[in-house]
Amino acid sequence: MTAPVFPLAAVVGADSLKLALCLNAIDPRIGGVLIEGPRGMAKSTLARGLADLLGGGSFVTLPLGASEERIVGTLDLDAALGEGRARFAPGVLAAADGGVLYVDEVNLLPDHLVDLLLDVAASGVNRVERDGISHEHAARFLLVGTMNPEEGELRPQLLDRFGFALALDNRPAPRERAEILRRRLAFDSDPPAFNAQWE
Structure with a gap:
């Protein structure tokens, strides 16, 4: 049984961001959402709420320091050594198919991995050709990246490839903070x- 998810609609404020996420859910070809802002701005809560709206869609977080092989998939070593045949072992992109791929601190990822994620998000297909394997599978997911500009910028060429880029730079007013607490306690x-x- 999965843990309950705080609903997207109940997040206080962030109306532009909620709209951008919902528009991407309607048409993933928009190209994902990049959220800029400091910690504590409910970025991951919003992304989880979006995955919950997709009706069984998975919420997959890209592990920090993940290699390209971990992301796209690679040769299944157990099958190669034990059975003497090449078999594909799916990666993070396969797990995210049909859901949300959440990339925290996307600005700290190597540029070639950001490019890879954006390419697959745009095409909806992950193609892997390496180690004697030629494989492709569906990878239709909503890409949600977050970054704190104080920790480093994202190259403009990569920034331009996200469908939406929104900045959350204002702290909630005292009345909004009180409402955030009330809703969290009620949840x-x-x-x-x-x-x-x-609902």
Whole structure:
């Protein structure tokens, strides 16, 4: 049983970001969403809420320091050594098919990996040719990247390839912070009832 997810609609503020996420859910060909802003701005909560809206869509976080092989998939060594045949072992992109691929601190990824993610997100297909393997599979996912500009910029050529880039740079006002706390406490005390209220 999966843990309940805080609903996208219940997030206080961030209306432009919620709209951008919903538009990408309607048409993934838009090219994903890049969210700029400091920590504590509910970026991952919004992305999880989006995955929940997709009706069974998975929420996959790209592991920090993931290699290209881990992302696209590679040769299954157990099959190669044990059975003497080449077999494809799927990676992160296969796991994200049909859901959301969340890339925290996308600006700290090597440029070639950002390019790779954007290419696959745009085409909806992951093609792998290496180690004697030629394989392709569907990889239709919504790409949500986050970055804190204080930790490094993203090259303009890569920035331009995201469908939307939004900056969250204003801290909530005291009244909004109080509402954030009220909603979070209500969710934590009874997630099903809270989610039903926001369905």
